[in-house]
Amino acid sequence: MRRSILLLTAATTALVLAALLVPLSLLARSHAADRATADATARAHSLAASLGGALAGPSGRRSAATLVASANGPGLPRTSVILADGTVLGPPAPVNDAVRLARYGRAFTYEPSGGGRTVLVPVQGVDRGSAVVRVALTSGQLYAGTRASSLAFAGIGAGLMLLGLLFADRLGSRLVGSARRLAAVADRLAGGDLTARAEPSGPPELRLVARQLNHLAERIHGFLTAERENAADLAHRLRTPVAVLRLDAEGLRDPTEAERIAAGVAALERGVDEVIRTARKPLREGAAEAARADLAAVARDRADFWRALAEDQGRALDFTAPSSPVVVQVDGTALAAAVDALIGNVFDHTPEGAGMRITVVRGEGDAGHERPAARLVIEDDGPGFPDGHVPERGNSGGGSTGLGLDIVRRAARESGGAVEFGAVPGGGTRITAMFGAGEGPPR
Numbered sequence: 001m002r003r004s005i006l007l008l009t010a011a012t013t014a015l016v017l018a019a020l021l022v023p024l025s026l027l028a029r030s031h032a033a034d035r036a037t038a039d040a041t042a043r044a045h046s047l048a049a050s051l052g053g054a055l056a057g058p059s060g061r062r063s064a065a066t067l068v069a070s071a072n073g074p075g076l077p078r079t080s081v082i083l084a085d086g087t088v089l090g091p092p093a094p095v096n097d098a099v100r101l102a103r104y105g106r107a108f109t110y111e112p113s114g115g116g117r118t119v120l121v122p123v124q125g126v127d128r129g130s131a132v133v134r135v136a137l138t139s140g141q142l143y144a145g146t147r148a149s150s151l152a153f154a155g156i157g158a159g160l161m162l163l164g165l166l167f168a169d170r171l172g173s174r175l176v177g178s179a180r181r182l183a184a185v186a187d188r189l190a191g192g193d194l195t196a197r198a199e200p201s202g203p204p205e206l207r208l209v210a211r212q213l214n215h216l217a218e219r220i221h222g223f224l225t226a227e228r229e230n231a232a233d234l235a236h237r238l239r240t241p242v243a244v245l246r247l248d249a250e251g252l253r254d255p256t257e258a259e260r261i262a263a264g265v266a267a268l269e270r271g272v273d274e275v276i277r278t279a280r281k282p283l284r285e286g287a288a289e290a291a292r293a294d295l296a297a298v299a300r301d302r303a304d305f306w307r308a309l310a311e312d313q314g315r316a317l318d319f320t321a322p323s324s325p326v327v328v329q330v331d332g333t334a335l336a337a338a339v340d341a342l343i344g345n346v347f348d349h350t351p352e353g354a355g356m357r358i359t360v361v362r363g364e365g366d367a368g369h370e371r372p373a374a375r376l377v378i379e380d381d382g383p384g385f386p387d388g389h390v391p392e393r394g395n396s397g398g399g400s401t402g403l404g405l406d407i408v409r410r411a412a413r414e415s416g417g418a419v420e421f422g423a424v425p426g427g428g429t430r431i432t433a434m435f436g437a438g439e440g441p442p443r
Helices: 001-054 060-070 097-100 145-189 204-237 241-252 255-280 295-312 332-349 403-414
Strands: 078-082 108-110 117-122 131-137 317-320 354-363 373-380 418-423 429-436
Touching: 001 060, 001 078, 001 117, 001 131, 001 145, 060 078, 097 108, 097 131, 145 204, 145 373, 145 429, 241 255, 295 317, 295 332, 295 373, 332 354, 332 373, 332 403, 332 429, 403 418, 403 429
Parallel strands: 317 354
Antiparallel strands: 078 131, 108 117, 117 131, 354 373, 373 429, 418 429
């Protein structure tokens, strides 16, 4: 914008200055030529009047030569006198048709083909025919002083151009500064800082945009606050049925079953509490310090949790992971929820007896990712996805909401990774979740 304003101002100012200064320069040139011609004409008439008496005296030519010599000097127009017999007093001068015309008593000015201007004035009162006074102006003498005026006009034009560009730059800086401040506020809002507000400044249009942006931020903040409170309230309502489940589990006669169900209920309670904390946590809380977790340890823990159910359903559950930590840039709770969602999908969408394989692969700097992506690969022996179907939120293809895979997708993207869906040769589904590698130990 700033460059465009400067270019527009420069072009407009140049056109205006050209329309104004070029005619002024031509006018100054014409005025200088008229002034020089008038001076030469006055000089020629004055000399012609003096020569009328000088040529009539006994020493006419000598006196005339003295007068002509006094009329010529450094920087003065060349002044000659052409007598009736063709004799030229002073600088050489051609005897052409213009001279012959002047002998008939006519004074006039003409422009020779070589440039400049010539003034011819007949000398009256000469017995032996009319003599002619010739005053020749060169182009330099004719337009003397115009170069200085042209330079003055050019300086005025350059000064006006600089003033115009300076004003345009100040205006452009103001406009660009206001626009950049609006963009900075928009970036902060996009980054989750809902407290960011724009200070209306600049032209009326940008001030209107700033006010509307602030109004939009208020609306977004209100919507998100209401959504978080609703999510927290809904999660809080689950505490009562969860408490009933825990009491029922404690009343079971089989200690083993009671312990297993109680562990599941305890995990459910922790999940409900985490939902409440997450819903009521400010959007940017903890953004300054990135979370890290050990993908291998979390996946191993969740695989052990689901192994009992897999044995009950006759499923083979194979787990493979490096022995050393595989640190990823994901919060441990979110990572556990993502792993649970992937494993739970196998139980929900494959028949009993279908096996699964869980593999954790350390990242090795994949192309297209900002950080080396550690992989969590889950394969099953189920029917797989329908041809051409890609699961997404609200449309999983299996009759569910697709929220589980959306949890995985969101956790992967926030760490700089992605989720890929594929098929296992011979039948089955392969889901690969890639997570950006974290720096430092997990916490």
